[in-house]
Amino acid sequence: MDDSRRKLYEGKAKIVWEAGPGEAGPGAEAARTYIVEYKDDATAFDGKKRGRIGGKGRVNNLVSALLFDLLEREGVPTHFVRTLGDREMLVRRVKIIPVEVVVRNVAAGSLAKRLGLEEGAPLARTVLEHYYKSDELGDPLINRYHLRTLDLAADPEIDRMESLALRINDILGGALEECGLRLIDFKLEFGRTDTGEVILADEISPDTCRFWDTETNEKLDKDRFRRDLGDVEEAYEEVLRRVTAGAEKWRVRRRGARASGGERPAHARGEWPAHARVFVTLKSTVLDPQGAAVENALRTLGYDEVKSVRVGKFITLELTHLSPERVDEMCRRLLANPVIEDYRFEVVPATAPPAGSPPPGAPTGTGGKGQ
Amino acid sequence: MTPAPRRVRFGVVVFPGSNCDADAHHAIGNVMGQKVEYVWHGRTDLEGFDCIVLPGGFSYGDYLRTGAIARFSPVMNEVARFVERGGLVLGICNGFQILLEAGMLPGAMLRNESLQFRCLYVHLRVENTDTPFTRACRPGQILRIPIAHAEGNYTARPEVVEDLERTGRVVFRYVNEAGEATPEANPNGSVANIAGIVNAAGNVLGLMPHPERCTEELLGSADGRYIFESIVAHVLAEGGPRGPTAGSPGGGVVG
Numbered sequence: 001m002d003d004s005r006r007k008l009y010e011g012k013a014k015i016v017w018e019a020g021p022g023e024a025g026p027g028a029e030a031a032r033t034y035i036v037e038y039k040d041d042a043t044a045f046d047g048k049k050r051g052r053i054g055g056k057g058r059v060n061n062l063v064s065a066l067l068f069d070l071l072e073r074e075g076v077p078t079h080f081v082r083t084l085g086d087r088e089m090l091v092r093r094v095k096i097i098p099v100e101v102v103v104r105n106v107a108a109g110s111l112a113k114r115l116g117l118e119e120g121a122p123l124a125r126t127v128l129e130h131y132y133k134s135d136e137l138g139d140p141l142i143n144r145y146h147l148r149t150l151d152l153a154a155d156p157e158i159d160r161m162e163s164l165a166l167r168i169n170d171i172l173g174g175a176l177e178e179c180g181l182r183l184i185d186f187k188l189e190f191g192r193t194d195t196g197e198v199i200l201a202d203e204i205s206p207d208t209c210r211f212w213d214t215e216t217n218e219k220l221d222k223d224r225f226r227r228d229l230g231d232v233e234e235a236y237e238e239v240l241r242r243v244t245a246g247a248e249k250w251r252v253r254r255r256g257a258r259a260s261g262g263e264r265p266a267h268a269r270g271e272w273p274a275h276a277r278v279f280v281t282l283k284s285t286v287l288d289p290q291g292a293a294v295e296n297a298l299r300t301l302g303y304d305e306v307k308s309v310r311v312g313k314f315i316t317l318e319l320t321h322l323s324p325e326r327v328d329e330m331c332r333r334l335l336a337n338p339v340i341e342d343y344r345f346e347v348v349p350a351t352a353p354p355a356g357s358p359p360p361g362a363p364t365g366t367g368g369k370g371q
Numbered sequence: 372m373t374p375a376p377r378r379v380r381f382g383v384v385v386f387p388g389s390n391c392d393a394d395a396h397h398a399i400g401n402v403m404g405q406k407v408e409y410v411w412h413g414r415t416d417l418e419g420f421d422c423i424v425l426p427g428g429f430s431y432g433d434y435l436r437t438g439a440i441a442r443f444s445p446v447m448n449e450v451a452r453f454v455e456r457g458g459l460v461l462g463i464c465n466g467f468q469i470l471l472e473a474g475m476l477p478g479a480m481l482r483n484e485s486l487q488f489r490c491l492y493v494h495l496r497v498e499n500t501d502t503p504f505t506r507a508c509r510p511g512q513i514l515r516i517p518i519a520h521a522e523g524n525y526t527a528r529p530e531v532v533e534d535l536e537r538t539g540r541v542v543f544r545y546v547n548e549a550g551e552a553t554p555e556a557n558p559n560g561s562v563a564n565i566a567g568i569v570n571a572a573g574n575v576l577g578l579m580p581h582p583e584r585c586t587e588e589l590l591g592s593a594d595g596r597y598i599f600e601s602i603v604a605h606v607l608a609e610g611g612p613r614g615p616t617a618g619s620p621g622g623g624v625v626g
Binding site for chain 2: 282290340
């Protein structure tokens with residue numbers, strides 16, 4: 001470790017450092033990055049239980065790196081830049097939004113307790129929860145109204161976090177299935193970049209996910225520590241082994257992971273109505289006259305920080321059922337012109353809105369008219 | 372009895388939002404004296420035609436992208452088959468945009484570099500006279516033809532442009548009065564001042580300028596006639612498209 005580093009924050013499981021000279025590459029990159037060090041220290045039940053899991057820091061760093069990399073390649077923006085050895089990774093500088101977003105596919109942990117469900121009972125619908133990150137209050141469960149009242153995040157940011165969380169669930173659910181891991185539930189944290197973009201931050205590891213063996217339902221995550229089930233270190237190492245093996249397969253067959261069935265949520269399996277949001281932009285190699293005009297206008301208004309502007313289209317599709325392959329085909333055949341345009345799309349389940357509240361991630365579409 | 376000289380049979384496709392269809396009909400029928408009829412976009416039979424014109428306008432409101440929706444009209448499947456049989460297709464302005472979207476010509480259109488709708492007379496240099504659309508022209512001839520579009524900024528990958536240039540498929544280029552392809556003579560930012568191109572087989576032409584708007588001196592220029600005269604000369608010399616022969620031309624023929 002470099003002595004010239006400045007420690008910015010130390011939490012229960014990680015330390016955030018400001019990179020020392022030369023550690024994070026050229027100066028410009030260093031100015032936009034932090035170094036995250038993963039520790040072997042383990043806590044549970046809001047710090048009431050403490051201990052150490054040998055090798056945990058290494059496992060969590062490497063598993064997070066592989067899963068962040070997978071998500072990035074599937075179009076999910078994350079703070080991950082690259083690993084710096086076994087226990088550290090270089091990440092983009094973000095301000096963490098103090099909300100934990102939890103996605104659940106199977107009843108376990110506090111959900112099973114709160115709703116009186118048997119642990120291991122599959123949930124008919126994916127459940128998404130928000131927790132307020134506050135050690136003082138013990139990370140209480142909150143809803144969108146609380147989020148608004150506490151001004152923790154703006155509405156579009158909440159939409160963004162929810163839609164990314166569900167998409168991450170789709171991607172990880174299928175990919176981990178291939179590794180023999182059932183994704184029971186997991187916790188995500190998001191951060192704001194300098195430009196205000198909301199991206200995935202924190203970690204994705206056996207500390208923050210429940211992984212069960214697909215065959216035996218054996219727990220391969222931090223529950224082994226919480227509940228004194230033994231073989232904690234072995235379980236963490238096993239997760240790393242399986243995810244590493246899986247990552248090789250994903251690399252070879254990038255799109256295969258998306259198509260696999262298994263325990264993926266109904267809307268991702270195409271059995272549930274879904275919304276697709278399609279983003280069409282001119283290829284970076286193509287001159288964008290509209291973008292150039294808007295850029296000039298913004299500069300004229302005094303927004304000197306604007307470096308460049310690209311104008312694109314945002315299209316929402318309401319679907320009776322979801323087939324990513326067919327949405328991809330729609331993009332290629334009609335919605336985008338591959339000669340000059342790039343596209344990407346994201347998918348969110350079209351949930352029936354509970355009385356009085358908008359459905360999570362409901363599109364606020366503006367139609368697809370050009371110009 | 373001596374048979375009357377054969378007249379060439381044109382079809383002008385009408386999409387919802389076409390607005391140069393009547394001009395094309397007038398130029399071909401009244402000025403050039405050929406047979407011409409409107410072809411509704413839902414039609415699926417183009418037998419008996421020698422040349423299909425995809426006219427200018429704002430098909431389907433230019434929604435999504437210019438030409439993006441028109442290319443899926445029923446008639447476009449038939450146009451593709453017509454092209455395969457060797458029939459001539461002339462895409463003017465929005466018609467050119469539709470041909471690009473349909474992949475019948477390479478490349479794509481962007482908004483004009485100026486972001487303005489440009490409506491003015493331009494000078495075009497004929498770069499290749501060995502096409503069915505330019506055989507009545509002299510090599511290097513300068514034509515004066517109007518343009519009227521907001522999205523005529525032709526673009527394609529560098530290797531595509533290079534291929535078009537090498538194989539003589541750039542048929543018209545924007546030039547100044549002296550015939551030089553300068554940046555100032557380029558009204559929309561098109562790569563290499565390209566104003567019109569043909570497909571590899573040479574029977575599909577797309578161009579942004581409007582030849583149908585300048586077939587009479589009264590309108591300021593009659594240079595558009597060269598293109599229609601070329602088509603007529605080509606069909607009379609080479610014959611129409613191969614394939615199933617048509618019965619006698621149907622109604623709606625204007626003489």
